[in-house]
Amino acid sequence: MIVVMQSEATKEQVAHVSDLVREMGLKDHVIVGTDLTVVAVIGDDRKKEKRRLEQAPGVDRVVPILHPYKIAAKESRKERTQVRISDACVIGGGHVPIVAGPCSVENEKQILESARQVKAAGCHALRGGAFKPRTNPYAFQGLGEEGLKLLAAARDETGLAIVTEVLTPTEVDLVSSYADCLQIGARNCQNFKLLEAVGKQPKPVLFKRGMSTTIDEYLQAAEYILAQGNPNVVLCERGVRTFEDHTRNTLSLSAVPELHIRTHLPIAVDPSHGTGHARLVADMSRAAVAAGADALMIELHPDPEHAMTDGAQSLTPQALKDLVPTLARVAQAVDRSIN
Ligand code: PEP
Numbered sequence: 466m467i468v469v470m471q472s473e474a475t476k477e478q479v480a481h482v483s484d485l486v487r488e489m490g491l492k493d494h495v496i497v498g499t500d501l502t503v504v505a506v507i508g509d510d511r512k513k514e515k516r517r518l519e520q521a522p523g524v525d526r527v528v529p530i531l532h533p534y535k536i537a538a539k540e541s542r543k544e545r546t547q548v549r550i551s552d553a554c555v556i557g558g559g560h561v562p563i564v565a566g567p568c569s570v571e572n573e574k575q576i577l578e579s580a581r582q583v584k585a586a587g588c589h590a591l592r593g594g595a596f597k598p599r600t601n602p603y604a605f606q607g608l609g610e611e612g613l614k615l616l617a618a619a620r621d622e623t624g625l626a627i628v629t630e631v632l633t634p635t636e637v638d639l640v641s642s643y644a645d646c647l648q649i650g651a652r653n654c655q656n657f658k659l660l661e662a663v664g665k666q667p668k669p670v671l672f673k674r675g676m677s678t679t680i681d682e683y684l685q686a687a688e689y690i691l692a693q694g695n696p697n698v699v700l701c702e703r704g705v706r707t708f709e710d711h712t713r714n715t716l717s718l719s720a721v722p723e724l725h726i727r728t729h730l731p732i733a734v735d736p737s738h739g740t741g742h743a744r745l746v747a748d749m750s751r752a753a754v755a756a757g758a759d760a761l762m763i764e765l766h767p768d769p770e771h772a773m774t775d776g777a778q779s780l781t782p783q784a785l786k787d788l789v790p791t792l793a794r795v796a797q798a799v800d801r802s803i804n
């Protein structure tokens with residue numbers, strides 16, 4: 466970091482800043498300019514208390530240079546990370562897998578029918594929530610372990626890998642024993658104990674951005690998972706809260722190229738939660754692939770009108786089937802492939 470002194474700072478104040486820097490186990494380098502003096506701090510200062518320097522007399526501001534996240538930062542790894550959920554679903558290479566399925570697992574018939582349709586449309590993994598994070602405590606909360614068993618049955622029949630959400634640290638082992646990939650939902654993006662718990666288990670994690678989480682906060686949150694030893698993290702942009710209300714969320718597609726600049730982790734896009742309307746999902750899916758998304762997560766329901774959760778944003782099987790070939794053409798235009 467760089468400590469910028471106030472223009473009227475005294476030599477004693479500059480010397481005091483240098484002392485504080487050395488006390489932190491770092492090196493100081495004082496640069497006296499014509500108008501301002503700055504103290505450059507040399508060494509890895511990410512774990513140090515920047516506030517102590519900010520509060521020192523004569524200091525104007527402290528400017529960090531290194532990212533506050535270390536393992537997630539692009540500089541920490543030469544190649545882009547590829548996350549393997551199954552042979553058919555490797556996220557972060559030239560291939561853009563599609564993870565599709567209902568918002569919630571509702572019953573055997575619904576999830577098996579969904580899985581067959583997801584497979585028939587040419588998608589690569591099945592999603593479905595067994596544990597649902599609901600805004601209203603009286604709303605359907607998911608089938609719990611019964612839902613996980615139904616997902617496993619759908620995998621047995623179709624061969625599709627399953628992606629499903631985990632809500633609490635105590636349920637991580639249970640969900641991990643059934644799932645091929647654990648989803649962390651937007652509402653838990655900064656639930657740090659849960660992030661640490663999924664960081665300690667071996668399955669990949671599809672990690673959604675919180676609805677009011679900045680990119681910087683999001684990458685620091687991802688660091689919680691990585692720092693526990695799990696390198697297989699897929700970021701997922703699913704829209705953020707804004708003043709705009711024609712959509713459920715505002716799908717921030719500029720986050721995709723921005724995240725690609727900042728991190729080696731792959732980035733999925735969820736246009737279903739990102740828009741809240743089935744009629745917008747196809748266009749925003751194509752836009753996401755054009756923007757460089759490494760995977761898509763799309764909600765589908767065999768009968769959206771009667772879905773227990775998120776029916777309004779769920780594609781019909783036919784709509785998903787029609788969408789996939791158009792995605793393939795967009796992918797080809799940006800040197801990627803879908804199938
Ligand atoms: C979901 O995937 O069904 C879900 C609850 O998503 P989000 O956490 O993005 O709201």
Ligand code: MN
Nearest residue numbers: 568764774775
């Ligand atoms: Mn949903």
